[in-house]
Each structure stands twice: as structure tokens, then as C-alpha cells.
Amino acid sequence: MTHSDQQPATATAYWTVGPGKGELRREDLPAPGPGEALVRTLFTGISKGTELVVHNARVPECVAQEMAAPNQEGSFPSPVKFGYLSVGIVEDGPAEWLGTTVFCLYPHQDRYVVPVGKLTVVPDDVPARRAVLTGTVETAINGIWEAGPRLGDRVAVIGAGLVGGMVAKLLASFPLARLQLVDVDPAKRAFADTLGVEFSHPDDALPDCDIVIHCSASEAGLERALQLAGDDGDVIEMSWYADRKVTVPLGEDFHARRLSIRASQVGVVARARRHRRTNADRLRLAVSLLRDPGFDVFLTGSSPLTGLPDVVQRLSDGALDALCHVIEYPAGADAVPTHPVRANHATESAPTEATR
DSSP states (O other): OOGGGOSSOEEEEEEEEETTEEEEEEEEOOOOOTTEEEEEEEEEEEEHHHHHHHHTTOOOGGGTTTTOOTTOEEOSSSSEEOOOOEEEEEEESSGGGTTOEEEEOOOSBSEEEEEGGGOEEOOTTSOTTGGGGHHHHHHHHHHHHHHOOOTTOEEEEEOOSHHHHHHHHHHTTSOOSEEEEEOSOTTHHHHHHHHTOEEEOGGGOOOOEEEEEEOSOOHHHHHHHHHHEEEEEEEEEOBOOTTOOOOOOIIIIIHHTTOEEEEOOTTSOOTTTTTTOOHHHHHHHHHHHTTSGGGGGGEEEEEEGGGHHHHHHHHHHTSSOOSEEEEEOOSSGGGSOSSOOEEEOOOOOOOOSBOO
């Protein structure tokens, strides 16, 4: 079906409309212009850590512009249409794109129009549902490029959530001397076993690491990262603390053992590759890696689009535990109610994952 066949030309999207408040809204859908494509969404993924920061209105004003998603509408704190893990099929636009399954850094919306330059082709042997992980794999790639592991390195990844687990999975294929996935939750051992990575509680993690990649978004996790790094070692900080104040013990291991802490944030390509790779190159690499069915372990539940406001609230309340929760879309916008579906329960839930 092409855009011209659709009556009316509308789309349904998820908006954060206040602290702890989200709703589905019907909005006008423009016709695609030259070089643009109309995409019908199949699946989106919820990037829990970052999206809960937005849900709870905790984006610091001083970095609001830098932390905006690529196709975000509105502005922080609200109303804002936010999200960036979307997979769909091109229904209208340039002939060579018609029928192509694509990934896009787009919010939760059932149909949308974007320039084709913002689309990443999903390979035929990558299932569309799994492809929602493209943006998270991209985040992990960027962190690993920032870390620059070498042959025989000893590496610890702290935080066995979506981003930490993704980093550990990618590093498992590297010729490292040692790789540990570190988390306070003993139940994460089974997850680490599925990834083929050694698991450790923070108290038992091995020290003298060449690189520690921190993804727990916790003060205690960062402190332990500094303790596990060897002399002159590097801590790569992939967590986003949003508006939380974090105390770092710089008078202990950090100063005495000449440690380094570097931030990794996916908005720009890591400096070690920035002059030779574009964001589009990084996305193409990420989606190509998803041929591996082992990534399916990160997809931990699904709900229809109509349930999205409730899902976000349950994630925020802690009633729903998930790595990447998948939102499934109906065949057309007319299957979605035209009235707002709301979740109106403010909460103060801290993020547990690294951000984009």
C-alpha cells in the first residue's frame, strides 16, 4: 500500500507528556517528498535506561540538546516524542527502496516519513524483530572502539543489563586473556552463561584489569571499576547518570595508580575511529552482526503498541523486568484507538542501563 492509498494520512506515536506520564497520540503524516520514504513500523524496542530518564523528566537542562534522539520531536522535559530502536518496511518512496526492511533511529510510531539517508537496510538473514537491537549493538561497538582492547587483555564489564551484556557478548569473540561480566544479581549468572562469558559478583571479580567497562549506572559500580583497573588502566564509562549526583573516590585508586576514566556516548563515533567511520558505517556494522541468533537472548518480552504507555510505567515502577522489551505494531494505523491511552503515575525510578 502506498501513502496515496491511505485515508486518512495519520500516524500514531508515543509521547511523554509529563513526569511519569505517557500517551499514544494520533498525528498528521506528511507525504514523502523527493529522497524520502514512508516506513510502516513492524517493531520497536524500549531502551530502558534512557527512556526511563525521559519518562521521569530527569534529563539535565544543560545537556538537553546533546541528548536529543536523532528524530525526536518536542523537547525535554515534555511533551517529547522519544525513542530510537525502530524496524519497519518501506511502503512509499524511491522505487529502489520499496519493500525493503529497514532500521531507523526513530521514536515509537506506527508510520513515519524520513529521508532515505537515515535508513539502514536490514540484511535478509536478520529477522526484523532481532533488528531492533541494532542501536544497542551500535552503542556497544562505540564503547569497544573507545576502549581499544588488545591481544591478551584482561577486561571486566560491570553491569549485566542490556548494554553491559551486549558489550560482553561482542568482547567474547576477542582474543582476550580474561573477560568477566560483573553484577550484584546472582541470577545474572545464567545470562552470562548464555553469552559464553564468565560471571562474577563484584566482591569476587578479579583485579589488575587492563580495561574496565562500566555499564551499571551506579555509584558503587563505578567505585568497583576503579578498584579492578590495574595500574595506568582505563575505565570506560558507558552509563548515563542523568540528573543524579555521583561521588567518585578520586583520593584512592584513581590518583595513586594513575587511572583514566573516559566517557563513551554513542552520539558521535568514538575518537579512535571518528576520522575513518561515519555513524552510518557504524550502524551497518551493527546490523550485520545481528545475523547471530545468540542476540535473541536480549529480547525479553513483547507487547502491542496499544499497551506501550502501561509497559513504560511498569518498567519505571519495577513491576516489569526486561532487557529489551519489544513493541509489536498492527498492520495499519486504523487498528490503534484514536483517543489517548495514558499512564499517569509519576515515579522516581533510577536508570539501570547505559544510554545512547
